[in-house]
Every structure is written in C-alpha cells, then in structure tokens.
Amino acid sequence: MSVSCQIRQIGSRQIGYLIHLQLKDYLFANMKLNSKKRLLPLYSSLLLIIFTSAVSPGANDLHFYDGVSTADVIFGDVFFEILDPPELRYSYRIRPAKDFGTPFNESIQFQDARLVPTVPLHSCSDIVNHEDIVGQIALSERGECSFVFKTAKAQQAGARAIIITESVDKWDDSLDHLIEMVDDKMELDVNIPAAFLLGRSGATILRTLRKLKKSYAVVNLPINMTHVPIGFCK
Template structure:
C-alpha cells in the first residue's frame, strides 16, 4: 500500500475542507465583491456578492453612499415602475421568473448603476450561483451581482419593518483595507 507524502496529504485535507465548508460553485474567494450597508443600522454589515460570469460591467468607481432600492416588481422581469428613485442607484431584485440578463437589462433601462439579484431561496446562506447569459445578443453593461437569499431577505425585511424605501450602501468595499476596525459580517452567514 502506497503512502501519501505529508505535503500532499495536507493539500488534500485543505482542499476537502474548502469544498465541504466553502461551496462557492466554481468561484474563488477573490472573485466575490463586497458591499457595506450603512443604513439601516440593524443590518449594518459587510455582505458578499458574486459578479455575473459572462455579462454585465465592472465597477469603474466606488460609491461611498448610494441607495440600494428594492425593485417594483420585485422579480425585475418587466419594466420597473419606480424609475424615479432607481435612477443613478443600485437596484435589488429577486431571482426567478426570467433570466438574470433580463433582470439586469430592466435595471439598466430604469437608470440603475448596478443590480443585486438576491436568490429567491431565502434559506440560502452559502451557495452562490453562476449567473450566465441567456443567449440574447443585447447584454446589459451595468454590474450584475448574485446575492445570497438570506442576505436579500434580511435586507428587504429590515426595510419593510422600518417602512424605508431604500438602504444606504457603500459598494464595492475592499475588505482587506478594513483591518483597522472589526469586520462586521452578517451573523447568519459563515465566511
């Protein structure tokens, strides 16, 4: 019986640990983007989101304070009716009903600077999905990010509870520059 060299055993152990506890569906940790909720304070955490794989743009600038506006309709599968508050802001939509590309296109047409697409599985607190194109030739240019279902639900719930039309966020956030103060991550999500 052959023995596994010690270094190979360590690498194998670390890989199996990563795959068991960090199921990121093909995404590396460095491929996640982070944003911070500034207000409301009850959800004032750093959240992670996965950029779309083959459509949408990149953040060309950082926004220290920008609104995160829940879309109407929430699934973003038709023209958004709240264009006046979406204009120049980040749009929060929910997965389901149509393709990711259609959701991002509707957010862009309404004037959104980016779109966060929250999983409609509200118990999802660890599985990122690969958002891919739907085969259409017209692709949106704004950044499109996949947000965990529990994170999206908690943000929407906080806004509804406080009767707020939006959250104030900072996006993207460089988490490596936050070492000078505690990194506040959602208590329901394991990083």
C-alpha cells in the same frame, strides 16, 4: 490574474475568513453525520471556538473597512457594506456576473449610494419605481426571467448596478449558495455591473426594510479590505 497574485491581494485576514467559513461548514457537517457520538460534537465545538477566536478579528470586523479606491476581491467575489439602517449595518459578499455586464473595478465606485428594491421585485417587466432607481443600485430577486433580462430592465430604469438575490419566499437555507450568473445568449446590450447575493442576506435586507417602512438602504460598493490595488499584480 494568477491565483498566487489573488492570494497576495487577499491578505491574512481574508485567508482567515475563508478558512473560517470552510471549517464551520466541515464541523457542522460532521456534527450532523455523527449525531449519535456525543464526544465528537463536543470536540468539534471546542475546536470551532478556538479557531474562531484566532481568525474572527478579520472575519467579523469586515464592516469596519470602508472603501477607498478598489474592490476587495476574493477569488472573484466582492463585498459591499450597508451603512443605514443600523439594523443592517454589516458587510455582505456578492458574486459578480460571470460573462455579462461590466465588472466591479476602480471605475465602478458607489459611496453612500442607495440600494433600492425594485417594483416589481422580480424586475421582469418595466420597473415602476424607476425614479427611485435612477443613479442608484437596484435590488431584485431571482425568478420569472433571466439574470440578463433583469439587468437590462434595471439599466433601462436608470440603475447604475443591480444586485440579484434568491427569491425571498422560496430560498432554502440548507441549499443557499452564491450562483454563477451567466449570459443567456439573448444578445441584450447590458452595460452595468450585476452580482448575486445569498438568499439569506437578501431576505434579511428586504424584510428589515419592509419592517422599518424604508424604501432603500445606504451602501458603499465595493469595499476594499486589503487596501492593495487590484492592478498591482498581473
């Protein structure tokens, strides 16, 4: 699919969201580099507030767009939303595996599905809570073994998809970014979708579930915020 086609599918709200994120990173970086200059941080903050007010209807209301029939794809990334518990109700961005598993598309739809943390959380051995995983979405953390191996273990436990996040105890907010998950050439037969979630988001989800003593979150995956079919462009 061409870049121009992807942009048409994204729509103005998603373009605004991307620019919003990039501008925030740029302004905060400049504020750190120019911490001794008092005026630049002030002007930067004012500019950020003005720009956010212009684009935030699309950036902050992402969770009001529920899924219909297609994924919302921003240069390959996908969004899912948590419906319950209310403390986690929001939209989250994930990056699908680059060259293993099946893609998120029209045939892969999860409505009111359960996002279930695996036991063990690293999913590098047989998953103990497989009865909770069957037919649902597994949530695992990075480390101990490859992404492909984790996906294979989740598939073996009956999961229909897996989301992998940074290790809860090791992620660094300053280095947190979406990772390109690639095949490790182990030649494992993996036939479910896999995606990576930011460590910040993963830690929030896992810690909140533990605090509430809940074993899963209810999600819609993927969600479509443009209502433009992915197959519209070639």
